[in-house]
Amino acid sequence: MGLTGRIRVPSDKSITHRAVMFGAVAHGVTTIHDPLLGADCRSTMEAMRRLGATVEERADRVVITGTDKMASTTIDCGNSGTTMRLLTGLLVGYDGTYELMGDESLSKRPMGRVTVPLRERGANIEGDYAPIRIRGSELGRIDYTLPVASAQVKSAILLAGLRAKGETIVREPMLSRDHTERMLPLFGGRIDVTIEDGVRVIRLDPGGLKGATVHVPADPSSAAFFWAGAAIVPNSRVTTVDVCLNETRIGFLRTLERMGASVSIERARPLGEETVADVTVSTSTLRGIELGGEAIPHQIDELPLFALVASQATSPSTVRDAGELRVKETDRIRTVVTELKTLGVDIEETEDGFTVRPSPIRGGDVDAFGDHRLSMMLQIAALLTDDPVHIHGMDVSDVSYPQFHQDLQRLGREIE
Template structure:
């Protein structure tokens, strides 16, 4: 939706899902004067070009989504309008200096709360004033930060070059390329270490092509169903039309290394993204080790990966995942605390955890308002020796509103209250 708002003309997006993440984005577009309509799962956006955005009257509420705030910060900077971005109490604790610093290097004027957190106020630029192109080394591989800077770079005069230590998600690069923007990605080896480079040169004149696309199934949502099928004896599940972008398939690689019976078929290109079907069969999993570049490719899937590790034979160790402490919750600490309540032997590390596989017990656990933790604990309940109750599970609506409904349709004994 955000990319369509930058286009010149009408974009049509099929299979669009309204959730706690996408709803604030649509509301934000209205604030910028962008017209859109939703007919079932078909979203139509009347793009007016990057230079025609209006200053919103009120602060933009990004809910609990750091993705929404960071992408909007880049888009607002690129468009050159004035806006304040705010959100929930949890979002106000997320670090935003990682986008504020490079945006300021491009010439953006940004006011933040002390500590570099939300709310953020971005000031408009003078008419005709361009941003400076940016050459920047990202300290941590982050698709959110990278995408923020690429959107801002659309308002720069010249080529922006970003340098990452790992291969973060590249959906933004693919989509901008399909809209006529020159985006080049390549690897550079320095001192026996691979760096991942992205160059963006805005078109002149700055006119982006509208989108006409069908969204594939989200691999992060599919992850919960995949692990559920793997750990419940006798299960067999087919998932169709799942995004298989190589930067998003780290969980599949990790699970297959554990002995998971997962096969891919019908792989094809859809709007610049690799899409295919997955066949998942219940499997006896073995412990494994996850570190390095694989971590970046499955950074959002560690809560559900931990459930697979908890029922696997042997030891599973995760390192190089310190970024998990900066998510909707401190996912390392919260995972450890809640899994211990289910009888899991888990040890925290500063940058990960170690799990001794075994059996899951029943009990009452808490999501701490983290949607991915809530769904992971619910999946744990499906394989536990007695029922598991997940408190504060309403947060699943943030990214997967029909999570419980789909599991029920698949035959899972799951119920909701409230």
């Protein structure tokens, strides 16, 4: 039995994180409609409460009253790298002392890509791994070229720039997620984006923000699991509605199209600073492809899912230039390879990616290793075999997609 039906997946995690932070430091009231209330975004919400903002949860929205000062405190960022990296940038210009902590997994993830450029502009930060200790200081001008495509680094530098004494310039040779640049003007941020000699240049003048209304679309990173399932599970057709169609976020959908998947995009329309649409994917015969270079940042979170999809193609696939996967919630290259091998996939690990050959999926005992995206990928894999697949730690998917297991069942399949 295939996957069939229409579904509105949870709202976008990246946009929710940023809307909560911007609202917490803005003057006045911010209303966030349809926010994601998974564990990672709740870490950001609780952080802003501890810092002095008022964050109220209502039926379908979050209402935030911002604060001019950030109270000195210790913040538990849980498993959320976005919370820790963006908060580091946000707090360095405030008059206070702050300690950012995380769980065991987050404490192993490197923060130097954020702390190093912030120190260059005068930030007083101790530690390149959690706990990160910050003492607010006066920040100078910065002109920084991103060495790798990273929306979190870019956003941290821009957030610090709101309270700096001079202009912030970020040069981005390879485009990463652009939600921060799109959203700051909505809150009154003075930001300008141009292309100079083929490089994307973002300029931000310091200044306060004002409260705004934000509508959060459905998360394409969550919808991707249903796109993948619909493409590879026989007799499937799934429509995901109101999905954010930002091109920096739908690299995986474009990859499915390259592989020959049947993809239909309908009712494209604006929602705030973003575009949303209804996306339908149906079972298809897929061909293997090679992914690398500029294609990687726009689907970095979906590459574990690509490994599974590639195993169902008619020819081999390769991923390269994806070393960033090794410093996610787990070493996602290693864990994806080991767990898919357990299920019978012919997959080989490389330093910065993997090679996958067409393979039938079989049953087995696998582990999510505390990684929400690995858990969801394995649940999709289980749809491809009649043999039992036992997933240890499956509930970790709640981090970004509460009720994922239930939604998968509702579309037609039971997973253990």
